[in-house]
Amino acid sequence: MTSYRQPGVVLTDHRFTVPLDHSDPSGERIELYGREVVASGKADAGLPWLVYLEGGPGCAARRFVGQQAWLGRALKEFRVLLLDQRGTGLSTPADRQTLPLRGGPQDQAAYLAHFRADSIVRDCETIRPGLTGGAPWTLLGQSFGGFCATHYLSTAPEGLATVVITGGLPSLDATADEVYRAAYPRIARKVEGHYARYPQDIGRARRIAEHLAEHRVVLPTGYTLTPEAFQSLGILLGGGDGSHQLHYLLENAFVPTPGGQALSDTFQEGVASALSYAGRPLYAVLHEAIYAQDDRATAWAAERVRAEFARFDAAKTLAGEGPLYFTGETIHPWHFDADPALRPLREAAELLAARTDWAPLYDTARLAANEVPVAAAVYHDDMYVDTDHSLSTARAIRGLRTWVTDEYEHDGVRASGPRVLDRLLALARGED
Structure with a gap:
């Protein structure tokens, strides 16, 4: 010792x-x-x-x-x-x-x-x-x-x-499905509270999501930033100063370049730090397994249940007029495509999501x-x-x-x- x-x-x-x-x-x-x-x-x-x-x-x-x-x-x-x-x-x-x-x-x-x-x-x-x-x-x-x-x-x-x-x-x-079915309305309330505090972020978030829908953006860390990945910054809203952190991140998103407006290096660095699971990959790999204790597979519950809450669909939001809703403590299959720290673990994560013999907790x-x-x-x-x-x-x-x-x-x-x-x-x- x-x-x-x-x-x-x-x-x-x-x-x-x-x-x-x-x-x-x-x-x-x-x-x-x-x-x-x-x-x-x-x-x-x-x-x-x-x-x-x-x-x-x-x-x-x-x-x-x-x-x-x-x-x-x-x-x-x-x-x-x-x-x-x-x-x-x-x-x-x-x-x-x-x-x-x-x-x-x-x-x-x-x-x-x-x-x-x-x-x-x-x-x-x-x-x-x-x-x-x-x-x-x-x-x-x-x-x-x-x-x-x-x-x-x-x-x-x-x-x-x-x-x-x-x-x-x-x-x-509660099953994983029930956990996330209860979670999405709470997440929505946190997003609405953030926009009430920082109404200027409504336009900023939409503009960033639109840019990501039109351009393939790969952060310096190798993380592929899609509109869905950008939405997952909502995980910040669960902390005491998270709304303020998100606001300061969004306000510095764009800079003018010879090729037009682009996402700033400062923004990209902040997003990479907030979203990477390099330092805690088990958080993503085992997240839904912490709720599993029966013969039902978790089967990417957060992704499946999200489909019941249309406001979290980025494509539908961008096709309309409403505000972009961030997500929260939810892990999705695309995390294992976007994050280079998770890509090699995709198949193992799929097998855990399909597992049906978890012990009671x-x-x-x-x-x-x-x-x-x-x-x-x-x-x-x-x-x-x-x-x-x-x-x-x-x-x-x-x-x-x-x-x-x-x-x-x-x-x-x-x-x-x-x-x-x-x-x-x-x-x-x-x-x-």
């Missing part, structure tokens, strides 16, 4: 090996990376552990500097483990560069089927005893990390002292008998996770306390500094 310092904290790198398939503990093993963080002056204190599970799927734990965001609040009483979930960050990587080592698309898809919440929770339970001495730990789950926390409560509650969930209470039984009887203190922030009209689904699940988990708020968007635990975590810990402890 290697320890080092940042302002106000001591960091220690941990590496663990765990089975790829926990049902075959003597089989292939993969590596996990976790970054331990403790407040300066408390490195030798016997503090309880808090493990943080990032949103996603497929996102590494956030790289904090010092005591940023919620971390400062956590370090007042915990030793924190920022875990890079399997396949992400410094854990054994799973991406276009490494997955060909597995073999062809069939082998890659079979490998990636082990990267859902069930495996992540088994990973946590494998490494916990060695870190905590066997004591249960507190879990903070953001977004998809909350999905993992809900599975944890379903399968290994003995490993949990307290659970805090932010923007991540999943439906216990949640045990409703066990959740109904829950004894672990749990508190959850439910963000009113969260673009990423349906509020009604979250509240239904909250009622199904015995003893869970909710804080429903419209003060923050999906990124509230980061945007609020210490406030969201502080409030939820108090709720879980019956102090609020």
Whole structure:
């Protein structure tokens, strides 16, 4: 283990090996990376552990500097483990560069089927005893990390002292189709809210989409920017400052050139940064699989359900007069054509979309008998996770306390500094 310092904290790198398939503990093993963080002056204190599970799927734990965001609040009483979930960050990587080592698309898809919440929770339970001495730990789950926390409560509650969930209470039984059928109206409200704030962006968005419909645009990164890909910038609207980010991106779209108006390098660079999945390919490959737990294929649910909402059809919009509607946290087959980081994974993604033997993720009887203190922030009209689904699940988990708020968007635990975590810990402890 290697320890080092940042302002106000001591960091220690941990590496663990765990089975790829926990049902075959003597089989292939993969590596996990976790970054331990403790407040300066408390490195030798016997503090309880808090493990943080990032949103996603497929996102590494956030790289904090010092005591940023919620971390400062956590370090007042915990030793924190920022875990890079399997396949992400410094854990054994799973991406276009490494997955060909597995073999062809069939082998890659079979490998990636082990990267859902069930495996992540088994990973946590494998490494916990060695870190905590066997004591249960507190879990903070953001977004998809909350999905993992809900599975944890379903399968290994003995490993949990307290659970805090932010923007991540999943439906216990909704299919992927039902998730997206609920999502598109929320996305539409976020788009309408953006245009109400920045009405000048209505014309700008249409003009950009028209340009993309008439010209083949390949960004410097190799990303093919189609009207549909441009629409997916709406994923920004789920964050607290996302509307403003989108506005500043759109206002700088065009520059005059000897050949006429063209998309500016500044705009193209910003779009490439916002849309590329190079740093988190599993987010795209496994996104719909996180909802799968029956014998039904997800079968590109977001793409199929989008056809039920005509306002999101870019071609129809450009043929008429209405505003262009951005999409949000939706993954489509064309992502695997547009994004060079995803193109080599297209066949594996197709196989995962067709898979029909996913294991159940949640045990409703066990959740109904829950004894672990749990508190959850439910963000009113969260673009990423349906509020009604979250509240239904909250009622199904015995003893869970909710804080429903419209003060923050999906990124509230980061945007609020210490406030969201502080409030939820108090709720879980019956102090609020």
